[in-house]
Amino acid sequence: MSADFSELSVGHQIGERSIEVSRADLVRYAGASGDFNPIHWNERFAREVELPGVIAHGMFTMGSAVQLVSDWAGDPGAIIDYQTRFTKPVPVPDDEAGAVIEVIGVVGALDQDARTARIDLTVSTGGQKVLVKAQVLVQMK
Structure with missing residues (x-):
């Protein structure tokens, strides 16, 4: 674990990262997850259903964001x-730049008795929050 529970305080930032997402990432995720909804790979279809274009899978976004906490904790089982x-x-544009998901993790609450830390994530792309109330409960040692 990257931090000792006794050294944590509410408001402490555990880290931040930028996650680059390409259309190829979405294709790989579709294969792994079995989610082949055309909104995740077909531009025409995505626009027909009034989306801005191809979009990342929600669970891809959620899973990518929590990786910050998993890495910080040092144990995904924590x-x-x-x-x-x-929200x-x-x-995910069809170009070399793709999309970038920005993730910042901050200690939102500590439970001394249970020795847990609630990590609040700010997850955004292009300055827009894409997840809200993203909260991860970590069992500390």
Whole structure:
């Protein structure tokens, strides 16, 4: 674990990262997850259903964001709860730049008795929050 529970305080930033997402990433994720919804790979179809274009899978976005906490904790099994609300899609243009998901993690609450830390994630793309109330509960040692 990257931090000792006794050294944590509410408001402490555990880290941040930028996650680059390409259309190829979405194709690989579709294959791994079995989610072949055309909004994740077909530009024409996505626009026909009034999306801004091809969008990242919600679970891809959610899973990519929580990786910051998993890496910080040093053990994915330390994550005992994770919840969020999806607010905006992550458009993934068909170019070399693709999309970038920005993730910042901050200690939102500490439970001394349970030795848990709630990590609040800010997850955005293009300056727009795409997940809100993204909270990860980590069991500390």
